[in-house]
Amino acid sequence: MPKTFSKLLSSTFFFLSTLLFFSIKLASAKPHGFSNSLSPKHLGLKRQKLSHLHFHFHDVVSGRNPTAIRVASAALTNKSETGFGTVVMVDDPLTATPDRNSKLVGKAQGIYASAAQDVVGLLMVMNLAFVEGKYNGSALSLLGRNTVFSTVREMPIVGGSGLFRFARGYAQAKTHTFNIKTGDAVVEYNVYVLHY
Numbered sequence: 001m002p003k004t005f006s007k008l009l010s011s012t013f014f015f016l017s018t019l020l021f022f023s024i025k026l027a028s029a030k031p032h033g034f035s036n037s038l039s040p041k042h043l044g045l046k047r048q049k050l051s052h053l054h055f056h057f058h059d060v061v062s063g064r065n066p067t068a069i070r071v072a073s074a075a076l077t078n079k080s081e082t083g084f085g086t087v088v089m090v091d092d093p094l095t096a097t098p099d100r101n102s103k104l105v106g107k108a109q110g111i112y113a114s115a116a117q118d119v120v121g122l123l124m125v126m127n128l129a130f131v132e133g134k135y136n137g138s139a140l141s142l143l144g145r146n147t148v149f150s151t152v153r154e155m156p157i158v159g160g161s162g163l164f165r166f167a168r169g170y171a172q173a174k175t176h177t178f179n180i181k182t183g184d185a186v187v188e189y190n191v192y193v194l195h196y
Contacts, residue, residue: 138162169193
């Protein structure tokens with residue numbers, strides 16, 4: 001009996017040692033799948049910065065050269081007090097001051113859609129593509145709710161590109177002017193964003 005027990009113990013020890021060896025090898029092996037964990041330094045990323053951007057958004061729906069056009073609506077949209085179901089494509093200029101002819105700092109490109117039945121609440125999905133200074137060629141992605149008749153609206157910044165890689169933050173919008181006859185608006189934006 002002692003020899004059998006000794007052999008069993010020896011076999012068990014060999015099996016467990018082999019299992020432990022391969023477990024350690026697998027745990028220390030480099031990943032070969034589609035994802036890895038990386039240090040921010042691996043991408044050349046340094047400390048995060050907090051930037052404040054200030055500009056004016058010109059939404060022009062009237063005239064010969066509108067920057068915002070309706071591309072879709074539902075059968076009931078015209079009966080809705082809020083325009084529920086309207087989808088608008090935009091290529092709106094972003095300028096340094098409320099004057100449409102002031103320095104162009106970028107474009108707001110994307111869509112807004114009337115997504116609320118009880119208030120004028122827009123779903124905003126757009127890129128803020130900058131063309132000025134060190135941010136030329138960089139963009140921020142905005143995705144959020146804009147209740148246009150609120151004094152100040154806050155919308156999330158969910159990402160970015162160029163100098164705004166890994167960006168996150170928020171935008172505050174405040175209507176500067178709204179022309180009730182034409183529907184044209186100028187909106188002041190303050191954007192606060194963390195980025196590398």
